[in-house]
Amino acid sequence: MSPRFVVLGPPGAGKTTVGRLLAERTDLPFRDVDEDIVAAAGKSISDIFTTDGEPAFRALEEQAVATGLAEHDGVLALGGGAVLSATTRRRLAGHTVVFLNVGMAEGVRRTGLSTARPLLAGVNPRATFKTLLDARLPLYREVATIEVITDALTPDQVVDAVLARWG
Numbered sequence: 045m046s047p048r049f050v051v052l053g054p055p056g057a058g059k060t061t062v063g064r065l066l067a068e069r070t071d072l073p074f075r076d077v078d079e080d081i082v083a084a085a086g087k088s089i090s091d092i093f094t095t096d097g098e099p100a101f102r103a104l105e106e107q108a109v110a111t112g113l114a115e116h117d118g119v120l121a122l123g124g125g126a127v128l129s130a131t132t133r134r135r136l137a138g139h140t141v142v143f144l145n146v147g148m149a150e151g152v153r154r155t156g157l158s159t160a161r162p163l164l165a166g167v168n169p170r171a172t173f174k175t176l177l178d179a180r181l182p183l184y185r186e187v188a189t190i191e192v193i194t195d196a197l198t199p200d201q202v203v204d205a206v207l208a209r210w211g
C-alpha cells in the first residue's frame with residue numbers, strides 16, 4: 045500500500061485544502077499527517093511545541109509520516125516541516141510528491157496571525173516565513189515530482205494543475 049499523492053509545501057500552501065479537494069476529485073481517501081500527530085499525542089500541535097519542544101514534535105512527525113506512507117493509499121498531506129528530516133526525504137523517493145509552492149506575501153496572508161501555527165506566531169511572521177521558505181525550498185524541490193505555484197490559483201485550479209502534470 046502506498047499513497048497515490050503525497051502533498052507538501054510551506055504553511056498556507058494549501059496542503060490540507062487542496063489535498064482534500066484532490067482526494068475528492070480522484071475519489072481517493074484523504075489523510076493529513078498533522079491530524080495524525082494530534083490524535084496520537086492527544087494534544088494540539090501548539091501544545092506539543094510548547095510543552096515538549098520542536099525536536100519532540102519532529103520525532104513524532106517522522107514516525108507519523110512513515111506510518112502514513114506505509115498505511116495510506118490515497119492522498120497524504122504532510123506537515124510543512126516534514127522535509128527537514130533526511131530520513132523522511134529518503135522515504136519519499138519513488139512516490140508522486142506534489143510540492144504546493146506559495147510566496148511570502150500570499151503565504152502570510154493565508155496563514156494570518158493564527159497561533160495554531162507555532163512557528164509563525166512570533167513578532168514578525170513575514171520575516172519568519174521568508175527564512176523558513178529560503179531554508180526549505182531546496183528540500184521541497186529535492187523530493188517533489190510535481191511543483192505548482194499556487195499564489196494566483198484557486199484551490200480548484202491547483203488541483204487542475206496537479207492532474208494536468210500527473211502520469
Ligand SMILES: Nc1ncnc2c1ncn2[C@@H]1O[C@H](COP(=O)(O)OP(=O)(O)OP(=O)(O)O)[C@@H](O)[C@H]1O
Nearest residue numbers: 054055056057058059060061124154194197198199
Ligand atoms: N489556492 C488557494 N487560494 C486561496 N486560498 C487558499 C488556497 N489554498 C489554501 N487557501 C486558504 O489558505 C488557508 C491555509 O490553507 P491550508 O490550511 O490548506 O494550508 P496548509 O498548507 O495545510 O497549512 P499548514 O502547513 O499550516 O497545515 C486556508 O484558509 C485556505 O482556505
Ligand SMILES: O=C(O)C1=C[C@@H](O)[C@@H](O)[C@H](O)C1
Nearest residue numbers: 055078089123124125161162
Ligand atoms: O512548517 C512547519 O514547520 C509546520 C507546519 C505545520 O503543518 C505543522 O506540522 C507544524 O505547525 C509545523
Ligand SMILES: [Mg+2]
Nearest residue numbers: 059060061078
Ligand atoms: Mg494543513
